Amino acid sequence: MKSGSTRETAQAPPAETPQALPLIRVIAMPADANPNGDIFGGWLLSQMDLAGGSLAANLDDLYDYMARQLINANLQNKVETLDEVSGLLREIRSAWVLLPAEARTPRGPAAVAIKE
Secondary structure, three states: OOOOOOOOOOOOOOOOOOOOOOOOOOOOOHHHEOOOOOEOHHHHHHHHHHHHHHHHHHHHHHHHHHHHHHHHHHHHOOHHHHHHHHHHHHHHHHHHOOOOHHHHOOOOOOOOOOOO
16 A cells, blocks of 8 residues: 555456457346346347347458458459458358358348259
8 A cells, every 4th residue: 555545445357358259248137127027038139139230240341351352462463362361261161160050041031042
């Protein structure tokens, strides 16, 4: 404690930064529950939509970056840039193939059947 100081403040150790998902952490408040204390399904689904939207935005940014890199690689004839984009695509694919087949199937009105 410094001299002249009347109070010493304890500092908590720094929290570990997660290296993986979740993208968003939320805590349900009492207003989000019914009188029995159950969480409303609509609230839970809205939180899932927010998290999915964040992931979609990140992927969109990544796809945009890769498209620009491919254009630059073509204009500058740089194989290294092609290797970078190829590595990024391999990482995305490795996550995609871990999903069950039914989760990889497009759903909803925007889904289009793709025939091979």
